[in-house]
Amino acid sequence: MSASAAPAPPQTDERVAKVNPIRQFFSRPEAGAISGAIAIWLVFALYPVSQAGFLSARGTASYLEVAAELGILAVPVALLMIGGEFDLSIGSVIGICGMVTAMLATEIGWNIWPALAVALLVALAIGALNGFIVVRTGLPSFIVTLATLFMVRGLTIALTRLVTGRTQIGKLKEAAGYDSAAFIFAKEIPIGGITLPVSILWWIGLVIVGTWLLQRTQFGNWIYGVGGNPHAARNVGVPVDKVKIILFMCTAASAWLLSTIQATTYGGTDVLRGENREFYAIIAAVIGGNLLTGGFGSVVGAAFGALIYGMIQQGVVYAGIDADWVQFFLGAMLLVAVLVNRAIRARAMGGK
Amino acid sequence: MTDRTSGIPDSPIEVPPGRQGQTPLLDLRHVSKHFGRVIALSDVSINVYPGEVMCLLGDNGAGKSTLIKVLCGVHQPSDGAYLVEGTPVRFTSPREALDAGIGTVYQDLAMIPLMSVARNFFLGSEPTKGVVPFRRFDLEFADKVTREEMAKMGIILRDTNQPVGTLSGGERQCVAIARAVYFGAKVLILDEPTAALGVKEASVVLRYIAQARARGLGVVFITHNVDHAYPIGDRFTILNRGRSYGTFTKAEVSHAEVMKMMAGGEELETLAKELEKYENPNTIAAINAASGN
Ligand SMILES: Nc1ncnc2c1ncn2[C@@H]1O[C@H](COP(=O)(O)OP(=O)(O)O)[C@@H](O)[C@H]1O
Ligand SMILES: [Mg+2]
Numbered sequence: 038m039s040a041s042a043a044p045a046p047p048q049t050d051e052r053v054a055k056v057n058p059i060r061q062f063f064s065r066p067e068a069g070a071i072s073g074a075i076a077i078w079l080v081f082a083l084y085p086v087s088q089a090g091f092l093s094a095r096g097t098a099s100y101l102e103v104a105a106e107l108g109i110l111a112v113p114v115a116l117l118m119i120g121g122e123f124d125l126s127i128g129s130v131i132g133i134c135g136m137v138t139a140m141l142a143t144e145i146g147w148n149i150w151p152a153l154a155v156a157l158l159v160a161l162a163i164g165a166l167n168g169f170i171v172v173r174t175g176l177p178s179f180i181v182t183l184a185t186l187f188m189v190r191g192l193t194i195a196l197t198r199l200v201t202g203r204t205q206i207g208k209l210k211e212a213a214g215y216d217s218a219a220f221i222f223a224k225e226i227p228i229g230g231i232t233l234p235v236s237i238l239w240w241i242g243l244v245i246v247g248t249w250l251l252q253r254t255q256f257g258n259w260i261y262g263v264g265g266n267p268h269a270a271r272n273v274g275v276p277v278d279k280v281k282i283i284l285f286m287c288t289a290a291s292a293w294l295l296s297t298i299q300a301t302t303y304g305g306t307d308v309l310r311g312e313n314r315e316f317y318a319i320i321a322a323v324i325g326g327n328l329l330t331g332g333f334g335s336v337v338g339a340a341f342g343a344l345i346y347g348m349i350q351q352g353v354v355y356a357g358i359d360a361d362w363v364q365f366f367l368g369a370m371l372l373v374a375v376l377v378n379r380a381i382r383a384r385a386m387g388g389k
Numbered sequence: 390m391t392d393r394t395s396g397i398p399d400s401p402i403e404v405p406p407g408r409q410g411q412t413p414l415l416d417l418r419h420v421s422k423h424f425g426r427v428i429a430l431s432d433v434s435i436n437v438y439p440g441e442v443m444c445l446l447g448d449n450g451a452g453k454s455t456l457i458k459v460l461c462g463v464h465q466p467s468d469g470a471y472l473v474e475g476t477p478v479r480f481t482s483p484r485e486a487l488d489a490g491i492g493t494v495y496q497d498l499a500m501i502p503l504m505s506v507a508r509n510f511f512l513g514s515e516p517t518k519g520v521v522p523f524r525r526f527d528l529e530f531a532d533k534v535t536r537e538e539m540a541k542m543g544i545i546l547r548d549t550n551q552p553v554g555t556l557s558g559g560e561r562q563c564v565a566i567a568r569a570v571y572f573g574a575k576v577l578i579l580d581e582p583t584a585a586l587g588v589k590e591a592s593v594v595l596r597y598i599a600q601a602r603a604r605g606l607g608v609v610f611i612t613h614n615v616d617h618a619y620p621i622g623d624r625f626t627i628l629n630r631g632r633s634y635g636t637f638t639k640a641e642v643s644h645a646e647v648m649k650m651m652a653g654g655e656e657l658e659t660l661a662k663e664l665e666k667y668e669n670p671n672t673i674a675a676i677n678a679a680s681g682n
Contacts, residue, residue, distance in 0.1 A: 253525045255515040262512045265501030272463060272499040273568075274484035274513035333503045386503070386554050 064384045066326030067338030069377040073324065073370065074341045074348070081352035090355035094231045101233065104347025105240035108340050109295050110314060111321040112240075112247040113287040115339035118322050119251070120284045121264035121331030122178040126167060127318065129189035130160050130292035131311025135300045136193050142212035144201060149214040157293050163189060164289030168282030178285075186315065194308045207305035215301070222294075223301040236298045240340070243291070247336035260284070264331025320367060321346055324374040326381065333382060345370060402434035403636045405441075405624055412475040413438050414576050414607040415460055415491070420469030422455055429455040432469070433633045435626050437576060437607035442598060443636075444618040445611045446651050447628035453611045454496055456628070457578050460609065461493040462486035474575075484513070492573015494565045496580040496611075502554030506546060507535040509553045510568050538567040543593055559590035566597060577601050578609045583617050595621050615651065619644045627651055 062068055081091040090096045110127060117124055134156040141152035167185055171178045197204060209215060222239075225232035251257040262270035263280045271277045292311065300306045323329065324345055325338025349366050353359075401416050413436035422430040430452045437443045447453050458464045459471065462480030471478055473489050480486045483493070500509050507528070516527040516534075532549045539546050542563045553561060562582060569577055579598070583591040598621055601608050612618050618625065625642060627634040627650045634650050642650075 249525075253528070255517055255524075255526050258508055258512060258515050258526055261504050261508065262501055265503050266499075269495075269497070269499035269501055270512065272461075272483045272493070272495055274482070274487045276484070328503075332501060382503075386552055 063381060066333060066335040067341060068381055069374055070325045070338045070341035074344050077345055077348050081348060081356060084356055087352055087356035091352055094229060096355060098231050098233050100347040100351035101237050103350050104344045105236040106295060107317055107321055107346050108240040108343035109243055110291050110318040111339040111343045112243045112336055113291045114318040115322040115325060115327045115334055115336050116247060116251060116260055117284040117288050118327045119264045119331060119334040120260045120281060122171060122281060123182060124167060124285060124288040125182040125315045126163060126185040126189060127288050127292040128311040128313060128315040129186050130163055130289050131296040131314060132308055133189050133193045134160050134293045134296035135306030135310045136197050136308060138300055139206035139209055139306050140200060143206055143208050149212045149218045153297055160289040160293035161286050164286035165282055168285030172278040172281050197308050205307040209300055210304040219301045222298045244336055244340045251336055261332060317346060320371050324370055326378045401436045405638055408438050411438060414474060416472040418470045420459060420466045422459060422464060423467045428631055431631045435636060437609055439607050440602055440605045441623040442602050442608045442610055442621055444622035444625045445609060446618055446625055448613055448651060451628040452631040453628055454580055457580050457611055461491055461578055490575035492569035493578040494569045494580060494582055498561060498565045500553045500561060500565060503552050505550045506553055506564055507531045507549040510535045510564060514572055538571055542567055558585045562586060566594060570601060576607045580611045583612060583614060591617060615644060615648050619647060
């Protein structure tokens with residue numbers, strides 16, 4: 038049997054068509070979001086009413102800031118989605134983290150840093166709990182995290198009212214350690230006459246780290262595998278449960294980061310902080326080409342999804358259109374994105 | 390030789406000729422597996438020695454896949470003992486079996502269609518380079534090895550970045566086998582690797598099994614195709630409805646006898662009679678006329 042050796046393989050394969058770079062770009066998951074972002078930028082940049090404001094340095098800074106605050110969440114939300122799960126609880130985690138920090142720092146008088154550390158631990162615990170319940174029960178994460186979304190929000194409101202009798206806490210700027218925390222999370226960086234919030238740097242940093250993690254590390258390969266086919270991944274030795282729990286902890290940690298940025302920027306917080314952010318983050322990830330069923334997607338795409346949100350949100354203001362339209366446009370973008378991304382995925386799978 | 394009362398029997402249940410005193414690589418003794426009320430395996434004993442091909446034959450639903458999932462750590466036996474190189478084991482995950490040198494090609498292939506060939510090949514066993522915070526997946530190495538291993542099977546990949554979902558069934562099968570051979574250091578388990586293949590592709594797979602045996606690996610080859618099993622197998626275990634008909638060396642059974650045991654005897658004889666009808670040119674003409682050809 039082994040005597041009949043295979044013929045020497047040819048060095049090139051005539052079946053390889055010349056790769057057209059444009060075609061190749063449009064088989065990438067983030068292709069739709071990048072093209073969409075360019076189109077929306079052009080709309081507001083060319084529309085006479087919004088042109089001046091939108092193109093000004095201040096206008097650019099304003100939509101970048103909005104994009105950054107959503108983009109920080111969208112990075113781990115995209116990774117989790119590629120890993121085949123959702124986290125709806127992040128909106129409430131933003132709320133509880135701000136409250137834990139503010140209560141410890143203002144009601145009890147802690148230094149802000151240990152207060153932030155405790156808030157981070159709370160976030161990680163909620164993330165771990167979400168992940169643990171999902172992997173143990175096999176229930177859809179949509180339902181599990183919908184439950185924690187409500188539980189955490191209710192807990193935040195009830196406990197805050199119980200302890201302080203209010204639903205808002207201010208005066209965070211008077212807490213010990215505030216200045217150093219604000220330098221890290223709320224610094225305004227002056228650039229050419231305007232200031233850019235440091236949150237934009239956090240966003241860009243997270244996008245770089247997230248992309249590197251997904252594309253270039255073993256853990257990233259596991260994320261694809263876990264989302265693509267958890268049974269297959271488990272059969273070849275991927276610790277599926279561990280990967281999922283870690284991803285849930287990452288989304289919760291990003292909620293803590295956003296909460297910290299907002300609390301230090303505004304010097305206070307209220308119990309409803311972060312409401313609906315979970316939906317916007319999922320929208321950004323889906324516009325970014327991340328497949329709802331897992332196994333395919335891009336962190337860069339999610340970043341462009343967040344950028345699209347920022348540009349629509351601020352562009353509408355500069356265009357003098359009633360802000361009520363934002364939701365309509367965003368929903369329409371989402372619908373278009375799902376259709377476009379479906380075509381892109383078909384192309385990636387070798388279709389025409 | 391066996392002492393059912395003390396749990397683990399004291400020696401392999403079936404020792405093939407010339408293997409006395411040797412330790413099998415894998416050794417299942419009186420293993421049963423229940424899924425709730427379904428008894429998928431009942432009192433099955435098989436073993437594999439280095440440098441042999443053990444064929445596991447049986448019809449659909451006979452329990453072949455369940456048996457190999459016990460071997461490779463997906464399932465734990467409900468009853469009986471499992472020894473790897475003489476040591477009782479209880480694998481709780483496929484990872485542990487893999488670490489013990491047991492490489493498996495699953496019937497459903499265990500591949501992720503949207504992931505590239507190279508990423509699939511190394512999923513779960515990614516080569517890394519660099520120091521801890523910057524440790525990364527060595528994609529260049531993964532690409533190179535995937536290309537080389539596939540070339541050894543006579544498949545030239547157009548692009549190791551192409552999603553596995555775009556490969557043909559045979560190519561996909563070869564990726565799964567090449568991966569199991571690459572990572573399965575001691576034992577190679579193949580669940581129906583030739584089922585979906587054409588003649589030429591199947592012969593590539595059979596040649597691969599022969600090569601693995603020549604290198605001293607133990608191979609467990611699952612199939613329901615006796616034509617594929619008989620030429621390459623050293624021993625044959627026939628499963629029927631979760632029970633073993635026993636293990637036979639090639640000297641003990643003929644091709645036809647294996648066939649017969651698999652199908653449960655009578656059915657094949659009935660079939661043979663039916664087929665005889667078609668040998669008659671008049672019958673063939675009648676059938677052709679009836680079908681309008
Ligand atoms: N996870 C499971 N749960 C319940 N029954 C199962 C499970 N896996 C296999 N079975 C049953 O066990 C029997 C043997 O299946 P299987 O091992 O896949 O057969 P084969 O591979 O020989 O075709 C079948 O009746 C199947 O329905
Ligand atoms: Mg089977």
